[in-house]
Each structure stands twice: as C-alpha cells, then as structure tokens.
Amino acid sequence: MDRAIIHIDMDAFYASVEQRDNPNLKGKPVIIGGISDRGVVCAASYEARRFGIHSAMPGKTAKKLCPNGIYLPVNMKKYKDTSREIHKIFRRYSNIIEPISIDEAFLDVSGKNPIKIAKDIKTDIKKEQDLTASIGISYNKFLAKLASDMDKPDGLTIIKKEEAIEILKPLSVRKLWGVGPMMESELNRLGLYYIEDIQNYDLDVLVSLFGKRGKEIYDFSFGIDYRPVEYNVSNQSIGEEETFSGDIEDIDYLIEYLKNYSLNLSSKLVIKGYLGRTITVKLKYNDFTVETRSITLNIPTDDEIEIFETAKYLLSKKFTIEKPVRLIGLTVSNLIYPDDPLQLSMEI
Ligand SMILES: [Mg+2]
The missing domain is CATH 3.30.70.270 (Reverse transcriptase/Diguanylate cyclase domain)
Structure with a gap:
C-alpha cells in the first residue's frame, strides 16, 4: 500500500x-x-x-x-x-x-x-x-x-501517484531534492534544464558522472523516493571535530574550540528541535591514540552554555593530557524529541 x-x-x-x-x-x-x-x-x-x-x-x-x-x-x-x-x-x-x-x-x-x-x-x-x-x-x-x-x-x-511524472516534467532540475546551484550548473552543462530532460537521459551516464547521486536524481525525476520519515532520533548524534595542523599543548586553546563547537551544536539542536543528554569529548594525540570521556545529564539540553560547561569539565577534570593533542571533538548524543511522552517517561 x-x-x-x-x-x-x-x-x-x-x-x-x-x-x-x-x-x-x-x-x-x-x-x-x-x-x-x-x-x-x-x-x-x-x-x-x-x-x-x-x-x-x-x-x-x-x-x-x-x-x-x-x-x-x-x-x-x-x-x-x-x-x-x-x-x-x-x-x-x-x-x-x-x-x-x-x-x-x-x-x-x-x-x-x-x-x-x-x-x-x-x-x-x-x-x-x-x-x-x-x-x-x-x-x-x-x-x-x-x-x-x-x-x-x-x-x-x-x-497523486498517477500525476507525479507529468507534474515533474516542466520543473527546473533545481527542484530535485539536493540539487543546489553547483549541481544545477553541472546538469545544465549536459543540456539538462528540466526534470523531463533527466527522465529522458541515460541513467548509466548519470551514474558514471555523479555516482549514487546520479541514480537518486534519476529516481526523483520519476517521483521515486523510498526514504522513510526518520522519527527515531535516540540513536542519532551530532558532533564537530577538527584536526589541527600542528601539535597543541595549550589547554586554553582547546577550551576555545569547545566553546565554538558548543555554539554550533546548540544551534543545530535548536533548528532540529531536539534535546541531547550525553556530551562526549574526544581527543586524538600526536601518537594517534584516541581517548573519549562522556557525561550523561539528568535533564536533556540544547543550551550552548550547558553544553560548553559540561565539555570544559570533561576536558579539564576527566582527561590526563600528557601528550600533545592533534584533534579535538565534541558530540551530543542520546537525543530526544521534546514533548514526546514516550521518550520522556523512559528517560526521567
Ligand atoms: Mg518556512
């Protein structure tokens, strides 16, 4: 059905x-x-x-x-x-x-x-x-x-299903999911301006040029899209990390990174409407060993300052940093969708 x-x-x-x-x-x-x-x-x-x-x-x-x-x-x-x-x-x-x-x-x-x-x-x-x-x-x-x-x-x-292909035909290729200005100009260069042009194009050529994306836009042009509505957020996470160009030994420098990450992650949570409970800091040292430390909060959050304070605590109290650092990462996981009575009753 x-x-x-x-x-x-x-x-x-x-x-x-x-x-x-x-x-x-x-x-x-x-x-x-x-x-x-x-x-x-x-x-x-x-x-x-x-x-x-x-x-x-x-x-x-x-x-x-x-x-x-x-x-x-x-x-x-x-x-x-x-x-x-x-x-x-x-x-x-x-x-x-x-x-x-x-x-x-x-x-x-x-x-x-x-x-x-x-x-x-x-x-x-x-x-x-x-x-x-x-x-x-x-x-x-x-x-x-x-x-x-x-x-x-x-x-x-x-x-409706029976009208999808006809509705799609006269629309710009830009209307295909995920086609931005760059992809649009690449498609235009192949002479593909309208979705109808994609419908009539050779799938093999699209795949050889764009890989998986090629197959995807070909399917979209016929109104085919099997992606589910992703409602289970609890196993998802959002994170940021960066590899430094040199070795870092200054902890204040690392804290500055955590501050920026916290701001970005908080905005991402707000935009998605999620709250997160588990905060994880990851360090990779100059000998390529990796360590992580986590805390799970009692109350889920999307607050920039709370994420930052937790991350700062982890970095300064839970790691013994004895080697220069090459990468620092921050992740918020254990995500929930607020006002979900099912999830909240399990969590609290
Ligand atoms: Mg709107």
Missing part, C-alpha cells in the same frame, strides 16, 4: 511570528537579521520579498532594495518556543515525525486520512498560534516537500 506523507512548512516563519506579536508590523516589509551592513538576512515577510529580499542576502543589499523596511534582530528564543508549540500540534496526528528545520517537518500518516489531517493541522496552527503553514501531501518525502512549496502561503497541495 502507498504511504501517505505530509510536509508542513511554516510561511515566512520568523517574520510571521514578529508580525503576529506586533500588529503594527502586519502588512509591512519586515526583515529579520541584516541589521548591520555586514549581517545577513535570516527571513523576510512576503511584503519584503516583493522588494526582492530573500534570506542569506547581505544586509547592505537588502537596505538598498528596501530602505524603508523594518529590520529586526533575530529572537531565536521566541521562534524556538513557537516551534515547540507547533510540534505539539503535530504530535496529535502522528507519532512518526521528522523535523527538518525549526519550521518544517514530515509526518507519516499512512493508513489515515491525510487531507483531513492536513486541514486540521492548519486550523490548529491558525487558532492556537495565529500563524499559517503550507502543507504538501504525497506518497513520499520528495514529492510532499515539493507540493508544500507549490501554493505558498497558506497552501494545501496534493500530488
């Missing part, structure tokens, strides 16, 4: 949260981030997008395009709290949820009524959070995500 996958994507999320909380901002071009000239735009309301503003644009460029826009700082805590509430809504409709960013998630609702669920989720989000989401429904993740983008904002789009 076919699966039923829902992809939910909040509309202009950060900007919409700000407009919701300050009605004076409604209908106005609101830009989050990019306040300083060297800063970068994180999000833009639909009104700001009409001026050509989009995320990742330098603040300087944005201000040229829209000098009268309202530029606001990034209030991550507020977006994170709102995101948590929205994820609670998802939980009412499925246990198989994969968050892919702070404002996007997949739900597997196979065997249920996906259209009714999508409508109910949109209603709940509007009623409880005064925000809109666009939802795509299809029989796999690639097409559900494609569908959610087709009628933004406040959209609800279904791609």
Whole structure:
C-alpha cells in the first residue's frame, strides 16, 4: 500500500511570528537579521520579498532594495518556543515525525486520512498560534516537500501517484531534492534544464558522472523516493571535530574550540528541535591514540552554555593530557524529541 506523507512548512516563519506579536508590523516589509551592513538576512515577510529580499542576502543589499523596511534582530528564543508549540500540534496526528528545520517537518500518516489531517493541522496552527503553514501531501518525502512549496502561503497541495511524472516534467532540475546551484550548473552543462530532460537521459551516464547521486536524481525525476520519515532520533548524534595542523599543548586553546563547537551544536539542536543528554569529548594525540570521556545529564539540553560547561569539565577534570593533542571533538548524543511522552517517561 502507498504511504501517505505530509510536509508542513511554516510561511515566512520568523517574520510571521514578529508580525503576529506586533500588529503594527502586519502588512509591512519586515526583515529579520541584516541589521548591520555586514549581517545577513535570516527571513523576510512576503511584503519584503516583493522588494526582492530573500534570506542569506547581505544586509547592505537588502537596505538598498528596501530602505524603508523594518529590520529586526533575530529572537531565536521566541521562534524556538513557537516551534515547540507547533510540534505539539503535530504530535496529535502522528507519532512518526521528522523535523527538518525549526519550521518544517514530515509526518507519516499512512493508513489515515491525510487531507483531513492536513486541514486540521492548519486550523490548529491558525487558532492556537495565529500563524499559517503550507502543507504538501504525497506518497513520499520528495514529492510532499515539493507540493508544500507549490501554493505558498497558506497552501494545501496534493500530488497523486498517477500525476507525479507529468507534474515533474516542466520543473527546473533545481527542484530535485539536493540539487543546489553547483549541481544545477553541472546538469545544465549536459543540456539538462528540466526534470523531463533527466527522465529522458541515460541513467548509466548519470551514474558514471555523479555516482549514487546520479541514480537518486534519476529516481526523483520519476517521483521515486523510498526514504522513510526518520522519527527515531535516540540513536542519532551530532558532533564537530577538527584536526589541527600542528601539535597543541595549550589547554586554553582547546577550551576555545569547545566553546565554538558548543555554539554550533546548540544551534543545530535548536533548528532540529531536539534535546541531547550525553556530551562526549574526544581527543586524538600526536601518537594517534584516541581517548573519549562522556557525561550523561539528568535533564536533556540544547543550551550552548550547558553544553560548553559540561565539555570544559570533561576536558579539564576527566582527561590526563600528557601528550600533545592533534584533534579535538565534541558530540551530543542520546537525543530526544521534546514533548514526546514516550521518550520522556523512559528517560526521567
Ligand atoms: Mg518556512
């Protein structure tokens, strides 16, 4: 039996949260981030997008395009709290949820009524959070995500199996999952501009040029995607490590690294909506021996300072560093999805 996958994507999320909380901002071009000239735009309301503003644009460029826009700082805590509430809504409709960013998630609702669920989720989000989401429904993740983008904002789009190949044909190759600007220009160089071109191309040539990715985009071009909705996060981990160009003996230098790693890992956790319980520091010495030390916290965290303090404690109290260090790594594992009653009851 076919699966039923829902992809939910909040509309202009950060900007919409700000407009919701300050009605004076409604209908106005609101830009989050990019306040300083060297800063970068994180999000833009639909009104700001009409001026050509989009995320990742330098603040300087944005201000040229829209000098009268309202530029606001990034209030991550507020977006994170709102995101948590929205994820609670998802939980009412499925246990198989994969968050892919702070404002996007997949739900597997196979065997249920996906259209009714999508409508109910949109209603709940509007009623409880005064925000809109666009939802795509299809029989796999690639097409559900494609569908959610087709009628933004406040959209609800279904791609049925029998129409997928035709819908895909006229779309740019850029719409294939994972095809970024680099891959796009490589495909263009082969004369492949539209998904139909990929459908008609030789699979063997794609594989010889791009390996596994070649087979993947060929499959996607026919709407084939068997990837599951990854809802079991407990065996996943996120980590950072770096090999130094020389030997390091200065512990303060290592602590600086842990500080940077903690900031990056905390942001990754927040974006995914996960909390982690186990913090691990890894050292590789100049004779290539490796040591690791871990602590499992009582209460899971995504907090930068807590991760850093724990890592610093491990480094300074749990290792006896007698040899120069060549690599330091920091990992957060034992991840959980907050508000998951099953996982929390097992953990606490
Ligand atoms: Mg979004």
